[in-house]
Amino acid sequence: MSLRELVVAGVRISIFCTVFGFGLNANSADLLYLVRRPGLLMRSILSVFVIMPVAAVLLVKTVHVPAVVGIVLIALSISPVPPLLPKKQIKAGGQASYGLGLMVALSVLALPAVPLALQLLGLVFGRDLGIPASTIAPLVLKLALAPLAAGIVVRAFLPQVAQRIERAVMLAAGVLLALSALLVIAGATPALVALVGDNTILAMVIFTIVGLLIGHFLGKPESEHSVVLALSTAFRHPAAALTIAATNFPEEPFGPVVVLYLLVSAIVSIPYVAWMRRRPRSHAA
Numbered sequence: 095m096s097l098r099e100l101v102v103a104g105v106r107i108s109i110f111c112t113v114f115g116f117g118l119n120a121n122s123a124d125l126l127y128l129v130r131r132p133g134l135l136m137r138s139i140l141s142v143f144v145i146m147p148v149a150a151v152l153l154v155k156t157v158h159v160p161a162v163v164g165i166v167l168i169a170l171s172i173s174p175v176p177p178l179l180p181k182k183q184i185k186a187g188g189q190a191s192y193g194l195g196l197m198v199a200l201s202v203l204a205l206p207a208v209p210l211a212l213q214l215l216g217l218v219f220g221r222d223l224g225i226p227a228s229t230i231a232p233l234v235l236k237l238a239l240a241p242l243a244a245g246i247v248v249r250a251f252l253p254q255v256a257q258r259i260e261r262a263v264m265l266a267a268g269v270l271l272a273l274s275a276l277l278v279i280a281g282a283t284p285a286l287v288a289l290v291g292d293n294t295i296l297a298m299v300i301f302t303i304v305g306l307l308i309g310h311f312l313g314k315p316e317s318e319h320s321v322v323l324a325l326s327t328a329f330r331h332p333a334a335a336l337t338i339a340a341t342n343f344p345e346e347p348f349g350p351v352v353v354l355y356l357l358v359s360a361i362v363s364i365p366y367v368a369w370m371r372r373r374p375r376s377h378a379a
Contacts, residue, residue: 101281104274110241111267113177117245118256118263120194125246127195134319138196141312141327143207147171149304151218159297163289165339166351167301172211173334174204175326177238178271183325186367189318196326198242201234208338225341233334278353285350286357294351298358302328306366321370328363332356 128135150171154164180193205227216223249256279286305328313323332352339348 101274101277104270104277106237108267108270108274109177109237111263111270112181113238113241114245115260115264115267116180116194117242117247118249118260119190120242120246120249122246124191124194125198127189127191128199129195134192134313135199137312138199138323138326139203141309141323142175142200143172143203143211145308145312146305146327147211147215149308150301151215153297153300153304157293157297157300159293162343162346162348163292163294163297163351165343165346166335166348166355167297168215169335169338170301170330170332170352170355172208172215173330173332173338174200174208174234174238176329176331177201177241179325179329182329182367183322186321186325186370187318187373188322188325188370189316192319193322193326194242196322197238200326201238204234204334205231208334212338212342223342225338229337229341230334233331233337237333279357282350282353285347286354289350289354294354295358298355299362301355302359302362305329306363310366317370317373321367324366325363329359 128138147168150168154167159167175197177197180188180190180197183193184190208230209225209227212223212225245256306324309322309324309327310320312327313320332355336348336352339346
């Protein structure tokens with residue numbers, strides 16, 4: 095097995111363990127959180143799948159960036175939220191049930207939303223764009239829905255086992271993810287350095303800030319909702335974005351651009367997350 099295959103396997107195992115760990119602490123009320131709040135659900139869909147893609151298109155058309163960077167930013171804007179995000183949202187003071195419920199809802203909605211968004215983007219840019227739902231479905235199922243469901247089942251039928259293994263599962267996930275991330279960054283350093291310039295960093299900073307602002311204000315009035323929706327709007331599933339971009343532009347090297355986005359967005363979001371952690375919690379918590 096090559097180093098690249100080891101890294102990919104490590105990331106996938108880490109994501110599976112993390113989401114499985116979410117499931118060990120989740121219940122049906124978490125999954126139904128948004129169903130019982132249709133107004134919040136509609137604002138969430140509007141933020142993630144409508145306003146943010148429009149903002150990304152305007153950004154790419156306004157700020158001159160290399161074509162490969164513009165493609166990745168637009169692909170990110172229509173991708174579902176990453177399955178690791180609820181952990182970051184909870185640490186930032188977000189409502190755990192909303193984070194899990196939103197991940198599930200947006201993962202399911204991504205199956206029809208992503209192909210539809212690509213068709214509309216094709217009209218905007220004057221070229222054929224598309225991706226079958228069957229291409230997005232395995233990512234959503236394997237990395238989000240299946241491990242979450244497995245954790246919920248274990249919690250429901252073996253609650254004592256779930257309580258005993260939850261900490262070990264999350265620890266293993268964190269170690270694997272950290273090691274995999276270091277290997278990815280080390281291997282992609284020359285390509286990352288080559289991307290610096292041509293407004294690439296600037297566009298990624300703007301993309302992240304705009305996403306945070308859109309989600310924050312549409313998540314009001316509860317701060318625990320605002321932080322979850324802000325991070326969900328600004329942070330998107332890198333594997334899904336890579337799949338969307340590579341399916342429509344197979345000749346372009348998108349991997350380094352996605353890695354750079356992950357680094358830039360993580361750094362840009364630090365002040366926002368720190369600010370939200372200091373805010374008093376509302377009654378929604």
